[in-house]
Amino acid sequence: QFLDSYGLGRWIDLPESESYLWTHLAYHLVEAGRGDELWRLLLDFDWLQAKLAATDVNSLIADYDHLPGDSDLRLVQGAIRLSAHVLARDKTQLAGQLVGRLQTFQESGIQSMLQQAREWDGDLWLCPHAASLIPPGPLIRILEGHTSWVDAVAVTPDGRHAISGSWDNTLKVWDIESGEEIQTLTGHTSSVYAVAVTPDGKHAISGSDDNTLKVWDIESGEEIQTLTGHTSWVRAVAVTPDGKHAISGSGDNTLKVWDIESGEEIQTLTGHTSWVRAVTPDGRHAISGSGDNTLKVWDIESGEEIQTLTGHTSLVYVVAVTPDGRHAISGSGDNTLKVWDIESGKILVSFSGDAHFFACAISPDGKTIVAGDASGRVHFLRLMGA
Template identity: 45%
Template sequence: MLCCVNPDCQKPLNPHKNNYCQSCRAELIPLLGGRYRPTQVLSDEGGFGRTYLAEDVHKLNECCVVKQFAPKLQGTGPLTKAVELFKQEARRLQELAEHPQIPTLLAYFEQNSYLFLVQQFIDGQNLLKEWGTRGSYSEAEIRELLLDLLPVLKFIHVRGVIHRDIKPQNIIHRQSDGRLVLIDFGASKLLTATVQTKMGTVIGSHGYTALEQMQDGKAYPASDLFSLGATCFHLLTGVRPSQLWIQQGYSWVASWRQYLISPGKDGVSVSIELGEVLDNLLQLDIQKRYQSADEVITDLTRRLSPLSAVPPTLLTPTFTATPANKGPVSPKPNNNLKSQLLLGTSILVLGLGGVWYFQTRPHTMREFSQPIPQPISQPIQPQKNLSENYFLPKPLKGHSSDVNSVAFSPDGKTLASGSDDKTIKLWNLASGQEIHTLEGNSDWIWTVAFSPDSKTLASGSADKTIKLWNLETGKLIRTLEGHSDGVSSVAFSPDGKTLASGAASKDMKIKLWNLKTGKLIRTLEGHTNGVSSVVFSPDGKTLASGSWDKTIKLWNLETGKLIRTLQGHSERILSVAFAPDGKTLVSGSKDKTIKLWNLETGKLIHTLKGHNDKVNSVAFLPSATPNGVNLVSGSSDKTIKLWNSVTGKEIHTLETGSGYIYAIAISPDGQTIAGGGSGENILKVWQMIH
């Protein structure tokens, strides 16, 4: 289905084939920003915009969330200023793309006189829905909630951001790891407020919003802490603060304990210690309330014994201190309040974030943009473990959009990268310099692969074509046409005579091409959804294909017949790779797991778990390292993980910073790992140091 993005449309769902909405007759927009297909309304802001579930067609229809802001942008004045603030704040808040409990901002743009934000989709239930199915929280669970969310609030507060609308609906219990994710930074509400200043619009939700924010529209870190306290009250008692606010305003906060059910009546109660913490969170007078998340964490750990169930990283996060004139503070007596007002008319953008790693996180490899010199007085220590043996040099910069595919030439001299910017770049690995930019596709590049002799590059594109390039000259050799949807994967046979290609969901076919003539040899059919990955076995006799239909198929290349189908993943297969000996196959999936398969028996060997988001790419090293690492995986959780496939153990993690990892490749000598994806540095290379 396709959603009409007229915010006043009463029945926005339409069949894909429609050009105009069957309800309101507005012209339908098939792709927002040229890539996001709205498929379902998630929430409605009452004529001022909607939030949609969407598919990112640049990323094989990956789910994302699109937030629309209305009314339509016309003329000058306050609305024009709101647009300026929107763009300014979106850029500034991209700096928050370091924290794993804040959704990542993927894009922001203006289209058809509306503003749009695109963010990462979080798979899980918000706490209001969860409460509806499971009932009230215990004291221990409230303590865990506080210790999970307070570091997130500290993170945004020291960076000058106030959430302004904390409530159960805006906290998602992420399914993959059980962590709490803070969503909806109120961009649509703030835009509405900027447009409707004369109407006295207030940002927040009645009952959860602090008095100073409700009365004066001024928000501080302590304002978010009041909302957090109200959220805890709701989850403890099952009583909505919004209902109490309608009945009695703010008077309920002074007697919130009366809504607890006494022990012995299948209800909940709280200890004196937690009660005092909630008292301090729910103070009407901001001067008497906790002033920072740090104060609450300190008080919690002082008053209450630590909970063994709470991960230790939640208790010891570290932040870089923000200068006093850069970060928000709560008003104090005799302070200049005007200088402390924060974001009174600014636009806070929805769901910004990325990866933020606690210092206590285990199994991490350090990354540096340049070598860190050691003092001359201290001799350089010899390398002792794998985490010290990888160095991240300056990222390779040149692409203007996401990198979807990377590949090393078999001679180890060249790296190729294919991007959403419709170009392929060739890089000299020795110098890090760009050799060629290959242009000719009319849509984004999904896949690239080198021929065994390193003389030819094949690329597959969303424009449904495969192009063969002469690597010495950078010129196009020929274009192969025949797929009816975007080409998502290409692979050369070991003898260099055949090319295999797989296509997306409208095609679902695998094609084998004669590289000398450019003619189609045969078409392999059997998958019931798009083919995401194709790869030849080392002996060239077998082709493996991974599909969105959740299966892997093995094909006899001499006969074109299906050998067997491997089943076990619960979501789409995104990548497959053969081990160097050809006896094992590895697969990465949207279900966040990696599976290893015995190709002789077709049986599952191991399931590797460790990623917190879909596994987009997997690759074997030519041989195992001294630490036993022989398998590498890249994920949308913004990490690359190194594994021992024999034991099934995770050895180390390369932290990639902000941005998803869509593709990885290993150099022929096993000394270099390349990762392509999204974010500021969309192409990175890790080099082994001896």
């Protein structure tokens, strides 16, 4: 009855002044048992363009969540989400974005919508002749805003926000669901190379080419502390599980342990003979990777070096530790990943790739390793055997 009171033959004729219904029509159609009508709208290019013009791209994306089980709608939603950073600044590119991302999908509803898009007689636009843009799939969204390379990303424990560090000297806080930029954190005077988030999700710690670390309030964007002491760039930052201490690795060949609340330097860990570019703590220990081809295991409280892990024949770029704290995984310029027994310092297994390994992460069960290499490949490796 609420919807019928508008007396419209076509929802596309809804006056632009009806901002509430432009935003919430999908909800009311589903509540009224008119899901089929919503399905047709969400595959109607003219409606999509009108909805986008009347609201914004995130409102359009949200409409598809009301019919979650339809595969055609998932593809269209995925294409719009991938295009969100473009459509946020230029709504007239919807036709070109959909055609460029969905041409290879032969579903009749999608092909009919694309034909509508090709016939759109709005502003002058460029129509792709082939599928020239990334199709919907594993990549969900592109976050745009930095003006130079992005060298570091961390995610808050609740999974809602990402914090990125860039060579434009800033960090940005993003809403992962909407893709919106929430905060820009300014204060570093050179490139930001590393970022970590405290376990409570309230603070970010960044490391920079200006030789400092900074502690930030994520919600307000305020700079809380500047940690000074390194004499070269800081490319690695990690936070202990209790959230009290940060550990940094630097081009001055040292690691430093910091009290996050006071900003005080507690320990300097010396022993590497080249830069330290990777560090990960498990609470009592920190494990570092260095340009001297080694990893080292440190006692955080005493600053003592416990183990030196040797076996790589080139620079160690990345280190990760399994959730149980027993094993470390390292990636190197010798094109290998190695799994180490932390207590004994022994190599348990090696995996040889075709390029330098620059990134590595471990699944919560400690069994799956995800590693990125210099060729652009992402390797998913399952730790098998005893």
